[in-house]
Amino acid sequence: MPYIDTGPSLKEVSDLLKPCPQQWWIAGGWAIDGFLGGVTRKHGDVDVAILQREEAALRSYLDSQGIEVWPGLGNGQALDSPIHPGEQLPSGTKVLLCRTSPKDDWSFECLINKTDENEWVFFNDDRVRRPLTEIGFVGQDDIPYLNPEIVLLYKAKNRRDKDEYDFTLAAPRLSKQARSWLAVSVGIVHPDHSWPSHLGQLG
Numbered sequence: 026m027p028y029i030d031t032g033p034s035l036k037e038v039s040d041l042l043k044p045c046p047q048q049w050w051i052a053g054g055w056a057i058d059g060f061l062g063g064v065t066r067k068h069g070d071v072d073v074a075i076l077q078r079e080e081a082a083l084r085s086y087l088d089s090q091g092i093e094v095w096p097g098l099g100n101g102q103a104l105d106s107p108i109h110p111g112e113q114l115p116s117g118t119k120v121l122l123c124r125t126s127p128k129d130d131w132s133f134e135c136l137i138n139k140t141d142e143n144e145w146v147f148f149n150d151d152r153v154r155r156p157l158t159e160i161g162f163v164g165q166d167d168i169p170y171l172n173p174e175i176v177l178l179y180k181a182k183n184r185r186d187k188d189e190y191d192f193t194l195a196a197p198r199l200s201k202q203a204r205s206w207l208a209v210s211v212g213i214v215h216p217d218h219s220w221p222s223h224l225g226q227l228g
Contacts (some may be wrong), residue, residue: 033071033132033133034071035051035055035068035071035168036114038071038073038132038133039051039168040050040210041090041092042073044122045083045086045159046065046074046082046086047075047079047082047083048075048076048079049074049075049083049135049141049169050074050160050169050170050171051071051072051073051074051168051169051170051171052072052073052074052136052159052171052176052179053068053070053071053072053171053176054066054068054176054187054191055068055071055072055170056072056171056172056173056176057173057176057191057194057195058102058168059162059164059165059166059168059170059175060162060170060172060173060197060198061194061195062164062165064174065190065191065194066187066190068134069133070131070134071133071134072133072134072135072136073133073136073138074135074138074161074171075135075137075138076122076137076138076140077137077138077139077140078112078140080121080135080137081110081111081114083120083135084112085110087123088109088110091125091127092124092125092127092132093107093123093124093126094107094121094122094123094124095107095108095119095121095122095123095124095222096108096114096115096118096120096121096122097118097119097122098117098118098119098120103228104105108121118137119136119137119148120134120135120136120137121134121137122133122134125216127163136179137196138160139151140157141154143156143158144156145155145157145160145175147201147210147214149176149182149214150213150214152213153178153210153214155175155206155212159172159174160172172203173195173198173199173203174199174203174204174206174207174210176191177191177195177196177207177211177220178207178210178211178214179190180192180212181214181215181218181220182215192220192223196220196223196224196227197227199227201228203225204228205224207220207221207224208220208221208224208225209221225228
């Protein structure tokens, strides 16, 4: 099933999720803009970071709001059928693709984040970790966002034009601690990546 970059606005998604008792953070390019304090480019969709240990409860909340949820493997590719509250996610599920009805395109995507007690764990490499209390912030618009250094770590894999653009804008604005964490983390996951060198030049 193809993924089409259309859907509700950032505000519509955040308004839908605000009453949800589970933790969530806007991720992707919107999180970079939340960090920078303004829209810097067009965004085709809305990504939401959620915790793996809370995904079942969050799916129940989405179902109560009339949202259809499909398990996915990433890159917008859904598995064969939607998943219902109480069902266990298929092995290998990395994202939840969400839409308001079977006739609609995907509305937004929930990115599943692993945890180990009080630590956030990078999905692709357990060596990269962060205290859960240090993975997000609340923007000027009162929306919770994933920290930009974590967003950029995810973006380091694909290095699309928009990923390079986000890095160029956000890297100089990161704190020294955040730049150091990102440089070390990218170096662990992608040893030949150029971003750690650029981050080192920023001091």
